Amino acid sequence: MIQQIIFIIVAAAALGYAARQFLRVRRNILLGQDEATTGDPGARWSNVLLVAFGQKKMFKRWIPAVFHFFIYAAFLITQIELIEIFIDGIFGVHRFFASGLGGFYTFVISFIEILSLLAFVATIIFLARRNALKLPRFHKPEMKGWPKLDGNLILIFELILLVGIFSMNGADMVLQSRGVEHYSDTGNLAVSSWLGPALFGGLSDGTLVAVERFGWWLHLIMVFVFLNYLPKSKHLHIVLAFPNTYFARLRPRGEMENMPEIMNEVKSMMGLGDDTGEADLSMEEELPEFGANDVFTMSWKNVLGAYACTECGRCTAVCPANITGKKLSPRKIMMDIRDRAEEIGQRLDSGNKEFARDPEQPLSKENYEDGKSLFDYISREEIHACTTCNACVEACPVLINPLEPILKMRRYEILTESAGPSDWLPMFNSIENQGAAWAMNIDREQWTRE
Amino acid sequence: MTAEGTSPEILFWVGCAGSFDDRAQRITRAFATILQAAEISFAILGNEESCTGDPARRAGNEFLFQMSALQNIEVLNRYEIKKIVTACPHCFNTLKNEYPALGGNYEVIHHTQFLQELIDQGRLKLKEGGTFKGKKITYHDSCYMGRINGVYEAPRSVLAQLDADLVEMKRSRKNGLCCGAGGAQMWKEDEPGDKRINTERVEEALGTGAEAIVANCPFCITMLNDGVTAKEKQESVMVYDLSEMIVNNLQ
Numbered sequence: 001m002i003q004q005i006i007f008i009i010v011a012a013a014a015l016g017y018a019a020r021q022f023l024r025v026r027r028n029i030l031l032g033q034d035e036a037t038t039g040d041p042g043a044r045w046s047n048v049l050l051v052a053f054g055q056k057k058m059f060k061r062w063i064p065a066v067f068h069f070f071i072y073a074a075f076l077i078t079q080i081e082l083i084e085i086f087i088d089g090i091f092g093v094h095r096f097f098a099s100g101l102g103g104f105y106t107f108v109i110s111f112i113e114i115l116s117l118l119a120f121v122a123t124i125i126f127l128a129r130r131n132a133l134k135l136p137r138f139h140k141p142e143m144k145g146w147p148k149l150d151g152n153l154i155l156i157f158e159l160i161l162l163v164g165i166f167s168m169n170g171a172d173m174v175l176q177s178r179g180v181e182h183y184s185d186t187g188n189l190a191v192s193s194w195l196g197p198a199l200f201g202g203l204s205d206g207t208l209v210a211v212e213r214f215g216w217w218l219h220l221i222m223v224f225v226f227l228n229y230l231p232k233s234k235h236l237h238i239v240l241a242f243p244n245t246y247f248a249r250l251r252p253r254g255e256m257e258n259m260p261e262i263m264n265e266v267k268s269m270m271g272l273g274d275d276t277g278e279a280d281l282s283m284e285e286e287l288p289e290f291g292a293n294d295v296f297t298m299s300w301k302n303v304l305g306a307y308a309c310t311e312c313g314r315c316t317a318v319c320p321a322n323i324t325g326k327k328l329s330p331r332k333i334m335m336d337i338r339d340r341a342e343e344i345g346q347r348l349d350s351g352n353k354e355f356a357r358d359p360e361q362p363l364s365k366e367n368y369e370d371g372k373s374l375f376d377y378i379s380r381e382e383i384h385a386c387t388t389c390n391a392c393v394e395a396c397p398v399l400i401n402p403l404e405p406i407l408k409m410r411r412y413e414i415l416t417e418s419a420g421p422s423d424w425l426p427m428f429n430s431i432e433n434q435g436a437a438w439a440m441n442i443d444r445e446q447w448t449r450e
Numbered sequence: 451m452t453a454e455g456t457s458p459e460i461l462f463w464v465g466c467a468g469s470f471d472d473r474a475q476r477i478t479r480a481f482a483t484i485l486q487a488a489e490i491s492f493a494i495l496g497n498e499e500s501c502t503g504d505p506a507r508r509a510g511n512e513f514l515f516q517m518s519a520l521q522n523i524e525v526l527n528r529y530e531i532k533k534i535v536t537a538c539p540h541c542f543n544t545l546k547n548e549y550p551a552l553g554g555n556y557e558v559i560h561h562t563q564f565l566q567e568l569i570d571q572g573r574l575k576l577k578e579g580g581t582f583k584g585k586k587i588t589y590h591d592s593c594y595m596g597r598i599n600g601v602y603e604a605p606r607s608v609l610a611q612l613d614a615d616l617v618e619m620k621r622s623r624k625n626g627l628c629c630g631a632g633g634a635q636m637w638k639e640d641e642p643g644d645k646r647i648n649t650e651r652v653e654e655a656l657g658t659g660a661e662a663i664v665a666n667c668p669f670c671i672t673m674l675n676d677g678v679t680a681k682e683k684q685e686s687v688m689v690y691d692l693s694e695m696i697v698n699n700l701q
Contacts, residue, residue: 254543254598258551259512266516272524291510320628320651325644385641388508388633389593394624410510423638424509431514435500435521437466437637444469445496447478 007089007220014224021231028345029307031365032300039250047399052245057397064129067122071158074119075238077112078165085220095172098186106187113169113191120162127155137313140322142332147234147311154235161222168215170196171208180205240308241398247301248399253390256407259290262415291411293373295341296365298405305400306337315392315402321385328385330392330402336377337405344368374409383409384421458493461526463536463545466501467668473675474668480697481537481561487700488573492535498525502544509634516552519544523554537561537693539594539667540632546599560595562605562666562692569611580699582614587695588660589616590651590674591626592667605666605692612695617658627651631669652677656687663689 037044050056055072058065087096098105130138130151138151173196175183200208230236251257292298315330316322322329347355347370348363356362357369383406392402414420430439462485467474485492503518526534534556536542546558559567568574589609595601602623609616621627630640630647640646652674655663663678665671674689 252547252599254594255547255551256507258548259516262512263516263520263552266513266520270517270520272520290512318625320630320647321641321643323627324630324647324650326641327643328641381641384638385643386633387593387628387630387635387647389628390597391593391625391628394597407508407510410508411512412510414510415512420510421638424511424634427505427509427634427637428511428514431501431503431506431518435518436470437501437505438470440470442470443497444464444499445494447464447469447475448482448494450475450479 001092004090004092010221010224011086011089014228018224018227018231021228024345024349025231025236025307027348028295028341029303030300031295031341031344032298032303033296035299035301037247043250044246044248047245047248048242051397051399052242055397057395057399067125070115070118070122071126072238074112074115077115080108081112081165082223085216089220094182095184095186098184103187106189109169109186110190113165113189116162116165117191120159123155123158123162127152130155137317140313140316140329140331142329142335143311143313147335150233150235151311153229154233157222157226157229161219161226164215164217164219164222166192166195166215167211168219171200171203171212171215173197174200174203175205175208175212178205180208234309234311237308237310237398240304241310244304244308245399247304249301249401249404253393257404259411261288262290288416289412290415291413292405292408293375293412293416295337295344295374296368297412298337298374298408302401302405302408303337303341305402306334306341308398309334309338309400310398311335312397314395314397315400318391318395320387320389320391326381326385327379328382330406333378333382333402333405334400336374340372340374340377343372344370378409380413380419382406383413457530458491459533460490460492461529461531461534462492462494463534463538463541464494464499465536465538465541465668467672468537469499471668471672473671477537477668477671477691477693480691481693483697484565484568484574484693484700488568490568490573493529495525495529502541504540504544505634505637507544507548508632509637519549519552519554523549523552526554526556531556533557533559535559535561535564537666537668537691539592539599540669543594543598560599560601560604560666562595562608563601565608565692565696566604569608574696575701576611576696576699577701580612582612582662582695582699585614585662586617586658586660587612587614587662587664588619588655588658589622590619590629590655590663590665590670591622592665592670593626593628593632595666596626597624605664608692608696609664612699614662617660619654619658621654627654629665629667629670629673631673636669636672646677646680648673648677649680652681656681656683661687662695663687664692664695665689666692 055065055069058068084095084097088094129135169189169192172183172186173189173192176185200211203211230239289297295303309331311331313331319328319330348368351363353359353363355368355370357367361367386403386406388403390403410420426439427437430436462482464478468478500522501518502522503515506518507515534545536545539560542558542560545556587609589606591602606616627650628647629651655674663674665674671689671691678684678687678689
């Protein structure tokens with residue numbers, strides 16, 4: 001009875017706190033601007049199925065893809081066992097499904113065990129790869145400090161969780177074989193039927209009961225720790241990969257987002273068009289802002305991408321600028337957007353009027369000004385180094401687009417600040433005055449005359 | 451192209467590089483020669499053509515892009531252009547993917563795709579055992595044709611006609627490495643780094659042992675040429691556009 005009460009209190013607290021944190025993440029994502037989701041929903045669902053569920057893009061690199069798949073599959077399937085743990089915890093029963101499902105129960109739990117064992121091996125390999133193999137993409141400047149620790153913590157949590165599962169099942173197996181009351185027959189589980197006796201065979205009944213309870217609680221506590229750790233971690237990709245693949249753009253890759261407000265302005269300047277967009281930009285009271293310099297002016301889909309990023313660095317590993325030693329790293333762009341969204345979120349939560357644009361009004365997304373922007377995180381040098389080659393876009397296993405934020409920041413720099421690399425000015429001038437990307441003293445038909 | 455009642459089969463969009471850059475002019479002439487050999491009636495806009503606006507847009511200058519693009523669309527629509535072929539992947543991408551949102555809808559094809567069509571239809575006859583027969587060549591996917599527009603096979607199938615020994619670089623097709631010119635980099639100095647992107651790419655191309663590096667983009671060709679020259683290999687390794695490879699082997 002006491003166990004049940006403790007269980008309900010712990011579960012309620014863990015789930016409640018996690019819900020609060022997930023709502024904060026949602027709020028932070030929606031700091032970005034509205035963007036409609038257009039295009040064929042069928043194509044979107046197919047992305048979710050193939051890219052998120054099916055991990056299609058992971059399989060460009062076979063070896064990590066297979067190990068990653070073990071961990072992923074084990075994670076998904078273990079949720080079935082978690083349902084039973086909840087039922088057992090609340091009602092104070094033991095292996096609720098075992099008697100009803102019989103042989104099928106043995107099969108399901110055995111399946112979970114085999115995947116868990118594979119996941120255990122994969123996790124150890126990933127830890128070794130991250131720390132001993134010195135894969136360059138895990139050791140870029142943006143991976144120092146917290147991101148490095150985060151990557152390792154996740155793997156360690158996973159190991160602890162798996163230790164929990166195997167202690168629980170292993171001790172249970174031995175107790176069953178001794179015919180101890182309360183431990184109903186589950187059939188021979190694929191891994192713990194040999195691992196249990198091997199590890200715990202010599203222990204007394206009383207110790208075994210304690211080991212079983214320890215494993216059960218350890219598993220459960222780690223699930224709760226995990227759940228509450230996720231919103232702070234790069235590991236959030238296990239949740240957000242799914243919406244991110246759904247909301248990923250379906251437009252052709254080569255199409256930069258059109259800016260209708262500028263198109264209409266230029267049309268009316270050139271005496272073209274329909275005059276439906278009557279907004280005369282120069283007449284507006286505030287100077288209009290174009291492009292993005294902060295999370296508020298990015299699309300919420302860009303911010304979703306930032307939260308969905310698991311910092312694997314495949315984008316950075318293929319970025320031609322990064323490969324040749326430039327400061328640009330597409331992964332860092334996404335990490336910076338998330339860090340900035342977190343900063344704004346924390347400051348909004350603080351309620352500190354110091355961050356209000358108008359101190360008379362309550363602090364909100366609309367009434368916010370902390371004197372900082374994304375340019376405090378991302379330098380000009382970084383956004384200027386991009387060749388728009390789309391290698392990062394192609395590389396991302398969960399369809400994050402790091403190019404879009406870069407181009408939005410370039411737009412901000414040129415259109416709103418009238419800044420940007422001075423090297424570009426002659427090109428701009430010659431396009432404007434001569435309709436050519438280079439100012440040449442020859443005409444366009446010269447090549448026909450030689 | 452002051453239309454004289456006859457409407458040409460196709461508009462050849464020459465682009466700024468193809469019009470003004472010495473090296474790219476040679477590509478333009480090669481492609482025009484091929485079109486004539488295949489008896490395609492084509493027109494050019496001449497001085498009515500402007501920059502598509504690609505570099506301005508990618509630099510962030512949307513105003514300038516819109517000015518340039520809307521002006522081009524005016525001209526193209528006035529001449530009732532239906533089909534455009536271009537030898538520049540940047541022009542190709544902007545005409546094909548970005549002009550529709552501004553009211554310019556055309557069938558746009560890249561010259562590598564057009565060359566394949568002409569060969570498949572038997573409108574272009576190539577010599578048996580041409581200049582490159584048996585020689586090692588490598589093909590560089592431009593980002594804007596390859597990864598961005600998914601055209602990988604057309605240029606390769608054209609190259610297959612030359613009986614050359616096509617050696618792929620490790621980073622090819624979807625994984626092709628940029629030459630370093632896109633995103634308006636062509637018009638600015640590199641940001642600080644360890645090496646130039648074109649050097650990285652040329653090292654990879656030279657590593658295949660190819661005698662010729664074939665590309666499909668005037669900007670790539672400039673970058674690759676510079677890289678080959680920087681490696682002092684300009685005597686032994688040539689950088690060609692696909693159309694130059696074909697024009698050398700016309701019957």
